[in-house]
Amino acid sequence: MISRLTDDYERLAHAGCVAVSEPAFWAGFDRGSALSFRDYFRQLTEVEPKRAAQYGIQHFCWLCINAKEAENVALSREVIAMIPEFLDKPNVLGIGEIGLNKNTKNEATIFCEHLELAASRDELILIHTPHLDDKYKGTRMILDMLRNESRIKPERVLVDHAEEHTIKHILDAGYWCGMTLYPITKCTPQRSGGHDRAAWHAAHLREFGGGLGAVEPDGGAGADA
Amino acid sequence: MTPLTAKTALDRSYLETRCKLIEIAANLDRIERGAEAGAAVSDPRLKLIREGLALLNRTDISTADRAERVQKLFSQEYEQTWSAPNAK
Numbered sequence: 515m516i517s518r519l520t521d522d523y524e525r526l527a528h529a530g531c532v533a534v535s536e537p538a539f540w541a542g543f544d545r546g547s548a549l550s551f552r553d554y555f556r557q558l559t560e561v562e563p564k565r566a567a568q569y570g571i572q573h574f575c576w577l578c579i580n581a582k583e584a585e586n587v588a589l590s591r592e593v594i595a596m597i598p599e600f601l602d603k604p605n606v607l608g609i610g611e612i613g614l615n616k617n618t619k620n621e622a623t624i625f626c627e628h629l630e631l632a633a634s635r636d637e638l639i640l641i642h643t644p645h646l647d648d649k650y651k652g653t654r655m656i657l658d659m660l661r662n663e664s665r666i667k668p669e670r671v672l673v674d675h676a677e678e679h680t681i682k683h684i685l686d687a688g689y690w691c692g693m694t695l696y697p698i699t700k701c702t703p704q705r706s707g708g709h710d711r712a713a714w715h716a717a718h719l720r721e722f723g724g725g726l727g728a729v730e731p732d733g734g735a736g737a738d739a
Numbered sequence: 740m741t742p743l744t745a746k747t748a749l750d751r752s753y754l755e756t757r758c759k760l761i762e763i764a765a766n767l768d769r770i771e772r773g774a775e776a777g778a779a780v781s782d783p784r785l786k787l788i789r790e791g792l793a794l795l796n797r798t799d800i801s802t803a804d805r806a807e808r809v810q811k812l813f814s815q816e817y818e819q820t821w822s823a824p825n826a827k
Contacts, residue, residue: 622823626825629825630825647815650810650814651814651817654817655817658821659824662825662826662827663825678804678806678810679807679811
């Protein structure tokens with residue numbers, strides 16, 4: 515969900531934030547044309563870096579058509595074809611957040627086509643794993659598809675929104691493992707260790723034989739949607 | 740970085756865990772007191788919740804992986820033989 519209040523950057527700056535990484539995401543509704551994505555990618559690569567800079571914050575972003583809109587394969591292919599125009603902009607980190615939402619065949623097809631684009635240019639990849647009861651199956655499917663693309667280096671991939679039942683699979687495959695903290699229905703701060711979050715995370719990485727880990731908050735308006 | 744001791748973890752989480760258990764109990768009461776409770780009682784989601792509660796109370800689990808087990812209880816099954824679009 516795109517939600518950007520006029521004072522968001524000011525509050526981030528007051529909290530000591532020096533940089534943000536914004537993945538391309540769903541707009542809260544399914545966009546009707548590739549032109550909508552062109553405007554969105556301009557927002558991510560031109561507008562937001564300038565707004566963030568006014569508060570001393572560096573703005574980075576990831577580009578893709580997200581899994582929620584990947585059911586529309588024709589539109590997705592138009593958008594993927596447009597992405598290379600923007601990949602060399604200075605604040606673009608790579609392809610993301612791609613992934614699965616309901617683990618459908620169309621989502622998997624478009625995920626693989628994003629992987630193809632990323633592999634052809636050796637781009638970093640940020641991956642969204644599904645939520646709730648779709649997560650375990652979707653994460654395993656994503657790891658299968660990554661494994662099938664031999665050009666992708668695991669250390670250039672972050673598989674995000676990991677939870678207790680998916681951490682080990684991600685780390686064992688050599689990818690960065692992201693744990694996203696949400697206010698209520700998903701991985702809450704309490705689940706991640708509350709005030710001792712860092713120690714909990716370190717303990718999990720140790721338990722799973724070490725690995726690449728990241729913890730990040732999801733403060734978006736739809737964070738628990 | 741050193742994980743918390745078990746006692747410290749209990750000290751910190753006791754009241755919160757107690758509160759959550761009471762919330763679960765109240766939610767189950769609310770479901771069973773509700774109109775047309777019979778339909779809800781046979782709802783597969785309620786069955787999952789009861790299985791999850793039973794998992795928490797098992798004492799034959801030697802490793803501390805209750806959260807993972809509960810997660811898997813609420814998860815769709817993964818089939819290793821699914822046809823990935825980029826399978827070689």
